[in-house]
Amino acid sequence: MDFRYSAEQEQFRQQIRQFLDDNVSDALREEIAVSGHSPGPLATEFLKLLGKQGWLGIGWPKEHGGQGRSMIEQSIFYHELDLQDIHYGNLTITSLALTLIKLASEEQKQQYLPHILSGDLEICLGYTEPNAGSDLASLSTRAVRDGDEYVITGQKVYTTGAHYASHIWLLARTDPTAPRHKGLSVFIFPLATPGVTVRPIYTMEGIRTNEVFLDEVRVPASAMIGAPNSGFYTIAVALDFERVFMGKYTKIRRNFDALLACCKETDDAGQARYDDPVIQDRLVRLHIDIERLRLLCTKTAWMIDRGKVPNAEASAQKILASELEQRLADEGIQILGPRALLEYGSPHVPMQGYLAQSWLLAPMMKFGGGTNEIQRDIVAQRGLGLPRG
Amino acid sequence: MELDLTSEQQQIKDAVRRFLSRECTPAMVRKMREEHAALPREIWQSMAELGWLSLPFADAYGGAGSDWVTLAVVVEELGRACDPTPFVDCIVTCGWLIQDVGSEAQKQQWLPPLIEGKLMLSLATHEETALHGAGTPPTTLRQCPAGLRLDGRKYFVVNADASDFLLVSAAMPDSAETSLVLVSPKAEGVELIALHSLAHANVHEVRFNNVLVPQEQWLGDGPVAQSRLDEALDRTQAFQSAAAAGGARQVLEMTVAYAKEREQFGKPIGSFQAVQHMLANVWTDVETAWLAAYEAITYLEAGLPAAEKVAIAKCASNATFLQACFTAHQIFGGMGYMWETDLHLWTRKAKEIELAYGGPHRYRRRLAALL
Numbered sequence: 001m002d003f004r005y006s007a008e009q010e011q012f013r014q015q016i017r018q019f020l021d022d023n024v025s026d027a028l029r030e031e032i033a034v035s036g037h038s039p040g041p042l043a044t045e046f047l048k049l050l051g052k053q054g055w056l057g058i059g060w061p062k063e064h065g066g067q068g069r070s071m072i073e074q075s076i077f078y079h080e081l082d083l084q085d086i087h088y089g090n091l092t093i094t095s096l097a098l099t100l101i102k103l104a105s106e107e108q109k110q111q112y113l114p115h116i117l118s119g120d121l122e123i124c125l126g127y128t129e130p131n132a133g134s135d136l137a138s139l140s141t142r143a144v145r146d147g148d149e150y151v152i153t154g155q156k157v158y159t160t161g162a163h164y165a166s167h168i169w170l171l172a173r174t175d176p177t178a179p180r181h182k183g184l185s186v187f188i189f190p191l192a193t194p195g196v197t198v199r200p201i202y203t204m205e206g207i208r209t210n211e212v213f214l215d216e217v218r219v220p221a222s223a224m225i226g227a228p229n230s231g232f233y234t235i236a237v238a239l240d241f242e243r244v245f246m247g248k249y250t251k252i253r254r255n256f257d258a259l260l261a262c263c264k265e266t267d268d269a270g271q272a273r274y275d276d277p278v279i280q281d282r283l284v285r286l287h288i289d290i291e292r293l294r295l296l297c298t299k300t301a302w303m304i305d306r307g308k309v310p311n312a313e314a315s316a317q318k319i320l321a322s323e324l325e326q327r328l329a330d331e332g333i334q335i336l337g338p339r340a341l342l343e344y345g346s347p348h349v350p351m352q353g354y355l356a357q358s359w360l361l362a363p364m365m366k367f368g369g370g371t372n373e374i375q376r377d378i379v380a381q382r383g384l385g386l387p388r389g
Numbered sequence: 390m391e392l393d394l395t396s397e398q399q400q401i402k403d404a405v406r407r408f409l410s411r412e413c414t415p416a417m418v419r420k421m422r423e424e425h426a427a428l429p430r431e432i433w434q435s436m437a438e439l440g441w442l443s444l445p446f447a448d449a450y451g452g453a454g455s456d457w458v459t460l461a462v463v464v465e466e467l468g469r470a471c472d473p474t475p476f477v478d479c480i481v482t483c484g485w486l487i488q489d490v491g492s493e494a495q496k497q498q499w500l501p502p503l504i505e506g507k508l509m510l511s512l513a514t515h516e517e518t519a520l521h522g523a524g525t526p527p528t529t530l531r532q533c534p535a536g537l538r539l540d541g542r543k544y545f546v547v548n549a550d551a552s553d554f555l556l557v558s559a560a561m562p563d564s565a566e567t568s569l570v571l572v573s574p575k576a577e578g579v580e581l582i583a584l585h586s587l588a589h590a591n592v593h594e595v596r597f598n599n600v601l602v603p604q605e606q607w608l609g610d611g612p613v614a615q616s617r618l619d620e621a622l623d624r625t626q627a628f629q630s631a632a633a634a635g636g637a638r639q640v641l642e643m644t645v646a647y648a649k650e651r652e653q654f655g656k657p658i659g660s661f662q663a664v665q666h667m668l669a670n671v672w673t674d675v676e677t678a679w680l681a682a683y684e685a686i687t688y689l690e691a692g693l694p695a696a697e698k699v700a701i702a703k704c705a706s707n708a709t710f711l712q713a714c715f716t717a718h719q720i721f722g723g724m725g726y727m728w729e730t731d732l733h734l735w736t737r738k739a740k741e742i743e744l745a746y747g748g749p750h751r752y753r754r755r756l757a758a759l760l
Contacts, residue, residue: 001398001458002391003684004691009390072390260760280757287760288753291701292677299680302392316673373666380665383672384645387660 003298005072012073016055016080023049029085033344033352038164038208044119047090051119056093064101064113071304075248075297082250092116092123095241096169103226103234112188123188124161126170126212127235129154134374136171137180137232141214143172143187150174150187150224152195152217162198162210166190169238170214175229184231189219205360239370240314244300246369247317249293252325255358256290258351259283259332279335286328293320312383315375322372326362329355392680394462402462408439409470415731418473422589422734427551428474430506436474437506445485450500457690461631461683468632469639471734475509475548477632482625482746483510483556490569490609490617498605499571510571511552513543513595514618528597530559530568530607537602539572542594545745549574549581549593556608557597558618566612570602577601588741622746623696626703627689629742630682633706636742637675637713640735644668644717647724664720671713678702678709697759700752707749710739 005013023046031040039047050056059074060066067073078094097116100109115121132139141154152172162168168191175183191198195217198210226234260283263273273279296317300310310317332355333340344353366372380386394402412432421428436442444460446452460481467476484503488496502508516528528541539559549555554571561568574581578600581593604610645668648659658664685702688695714736718725725732743749 001394001683001687003680003687005390277757280760281753283760284753284756287756288701288704292681292705295680295684296673296677298390299392299676302390312672313676316669316676319669320673320677373662376666376669377662379669379672380659384665384668386645386648386665386668387657389656389660389662389665 003295005076009073009076012069013076013080016077019053019055020080020084020086024084024086032086038161046086047119051117054117056119057097057113057117060097060101060113060117064109065117072301075301078245078248079250082248083254085254090122091125091242091245092121092165094245095238096123096125098241099234099238100225102237107222108188108225121167122161122165123167123169124159124165124191124210126156126159126162126168128156128158130157134371136235137184139171139173139184141170141172142176143174143185143219145174145221146218148221149218150221152187152214152219154214156212156214158201158209159198159212160209162191162212163200163208166192168196168212169225171231171235174231178229181232183229185228186225186231186234187219187223188225189217189223193217193219203364205357205364240309240311242369243314243318243375244297244304244310246365247293247297247300247314247319247321249290249297249321252293252321252328253290255325255332255351255354256283256286256328258354259328259335262336262350273335282331282335286324286331289320289324289327293317293324296320312379315370315378316383318369319372319375319379322362322365325358325365329359329362333359392683394458398456398459398462401459402466404439405441405463405466406469408435409466413470413473415471415734418471418734419731421473421591422737425583425585425589425591427548427591433474433509434506436476437504441476442480442484442506443504445480446488446500446504450488450496451504452500457686458683461628461686464628465631465635465682468635471636471639471738472632475511475552477625477629478512478547479503479510479552481628482512482621485624486556486569486618486621487608489621490613492608492610495605495608508554509548509552511546511548511555511574513546513549513555513572514558514622515545516541516543528557528559530561530570530602533601535601536604537570537607539570539578539597539600539602542596544594545584545586546593546595548591549595550583550591554606555595561612564612565615567615567618568612569608569618571606571608572597572600572602586741588737590737590741623699624689625746626752627682627685627695627699629745630678630685630699630702630706633710633739633742634675634679634682636735636738637671637678637706637710640710640713640717640732641668641671641675643732644671644713644720648720651724658720667716667719671709671716674705674709674712678706681705696755700755700759703752704749704756707739707743710735711743714739 028042028046031042054067055077057066058069058077059071062068100112112121127136129139129141143150143152167188170187171184172187173183174185195215197213200208200210202208263279266272300313300317303310303313336350339348339350340355342349342353343356381388440453441463443451443453444455448454464477467474487499528543531538543557546555552574554573557570557572559568559570578598580596584592584594586592648664649657651658681702685695685698688698717732721732724730
């Protein structure tokens with residue numbers, strides 16, 4: 001048993017670190033901090049640079065243009081990005097591409113993967129509907145076969161990224177007579193297809209998400225991923241990958257380290273917040289829990305490498321990460337006082353406003369990607385074998 | 390990176406579990422605890438014959454010199470069985486300390502009978518807060534013409550009445566270092582006073598009143614750095630973390646089995662979301678506590694800096710074991726609370742090992758200093 005990264009993996013980390021040191025500018029960090037998760041010109045350029053370097057397909061098989069490295073190396077890469085403040089939430093790469101590799105036809109892989117790898121193709125997720133949230137299988141968007149095409153009609157909501165993505169990955173009902181889970185299929189098609197309308201909605205954090213209206217949108221039958229009516233399985237695979245990604249510990253670690261550094265700064269009287277044993281203990285308790293999350297992240301990456309599917313583990317990781325992010329932001333603001341309420345760009349803002357931003361984002365992390373209650377159901381039913389209610 | 394056990398380690402784990410499910414049943418644990426009794430020697434003898442008492446010791450003394458993960462899986466399984474043995478105290482702590490600091494002659498003298506199950510040892514180092522503020526003077530050792538003289542009191546000595554020797558820490562006048570001596574509990578001037586803890590463990594206060602200790606029972610033939618003892622206690626904590634993770638996993642499995650079987654409102658209570666979510670939380674805690682314990686153990690084995698890993702493993706595993714028990718009580722209800730039921734055996738154990746060899750506050754203070 002060995003918890004350490006191998007010498008080659010450590011060397012790979014150094015290589016990435018060097019690349020990021022050379023290529024991540026303060027201007028890029030600033031743009032990411034203010035752009036509200038919609039990539040600006042520098043971020044788009046940087047994504048293409050990553051693609052050119054082959055960094056987007058680290059864990060992909062070589063035959064699809066990837067580097068054929070392990071999931072552990074792929075996760076090292078994302079962790080290093082986080083440590084550089086490049087909070088890179090691109091599900092196209094971290095979840096959908098891996099799902100395509102696993103489930104798409106050869107033709108579809110040829111069609112999409114090279115463009116994903118070069119950073120040209122970005123996909124948004126069309127799952128949630130106004131009346132289908134946690135109970136996703138009750139969705140009502142319909143795709144009806146018409147010759148070589150499907151005709152899609154319905155509405156999606158909270159479609160983050162739909163205003164800049166090139167494509168949508170959409171779950172629709174293809175067999176209304178089948179049991180709810182068994183009549184759904186996944187399609188991928190350009191958002192520029194006639195009949196698609198994207199409208200903005202703004203979140204509590206101030207960032208843009210969208211609602212997407214589909215009015216008799218015609219897509220070729222070849223836009224379907226996987227077999228007809230197997231869509232619920234397809235998205236389960238994608239969601240397992242998504243949760244592993246949402247449950248990363250590095251951003252939380254980075255914010256914790258920044259908070260700790262703030263607490264150790266001394267004032268004119270030579271006093272530091274960290275001198276207070278109450279504050280020490282709160283930070284120590286957070287530190288212990290971040291380390292526990294790190295260990296679980298290590299385990300899920302190792303499992304994926306060994307060809308195992310982490311489902312209870314992925315769900316647990318998402319629960320821990322989202323709840324820890326909220327606790328860190330909430331307690332961190334308490335420890336630093338009212339200044340920590342200030343947002344990026346304000347005078348006197350500590351930690352570049354991370355705590356404030358993270359505090360506003362945290363509720364979404366707990367209900368997004370499947371609510372933490374659904375995750376606990378998964379742990380209990382798939383992990384512990386408890387009966388469905 | 391490798392997070393699986395080797396097939397040999399898995400085989401030992403299975404063998405330990407089979408043995409303990411036969412020899413260390415909850416009924417036996419209960420009887421020992423109700424009577425504050427020591428482990429039957431036949432069981433200890435069988436463990437010696439199976440080779441488990443030899444695991445951490447070098448070949449030269451009859452040991453197996455095994456890897457640490459193998460030892461950890463044994464300790465984890467003992468924790469699962471609500472460990473009624475003095476294995477951790479006797480082998481992992483005392484025996485290993487003798488191997489660390491003893492002279493060659495002492496190792497030759499003490500380790501072979503220990504490995505053969507013929508010698509039982511108990512650690513007697515705890516003196517601080519037992520009588521908080523009462524100001525008991527520290528245990529001291531003085532040279533005298535006949536050898537050494539020991540005076541002082543130690544608390545929470547496990548299994549003291551059944552052990553052949555106690556491994557006692559003491560200070561010498563004018564020395565900043567620590568002395569470790571082996572003292573028979575039957576020696577003149579040694580008094581054992583039984584303590585009655587909620588853990589139902591067999592624990593004693595031991596008073597040393599001008600006890601004569603032969604010179605050759607002074608480990609290392611003189612004082613040793615306090616850090617040697619601290620290192621041994623850290624190692625013990627890392628292995629205890631595996632025991633706590635094992636205990637927690639056992640309690641979780643018992644609770645899941647009960648929740649699947651117990652019906653209310655016409656269905657198994659394990660189908661209710663409120664119950665499922667409590668158990669999902671425990672499962673998550675157990676997974677991460679287990680990983681933390683083994684990470685600390687493998688770091689120690691590799692000689693890497695592990696002070697932080699040990700502290701995290703200690704805090705995580707103890708909190709997890711307790712939380713697993715508290716959750717189990719909530720789900721078992723009366724069926725875990727009645728005297729004749731088994732669950733509370735683990736609950737008591739969880740609290741006992743939380744405080745053994747230094748409680749979580751000490752380790753959080755360490756983390757505060759390391760951060």
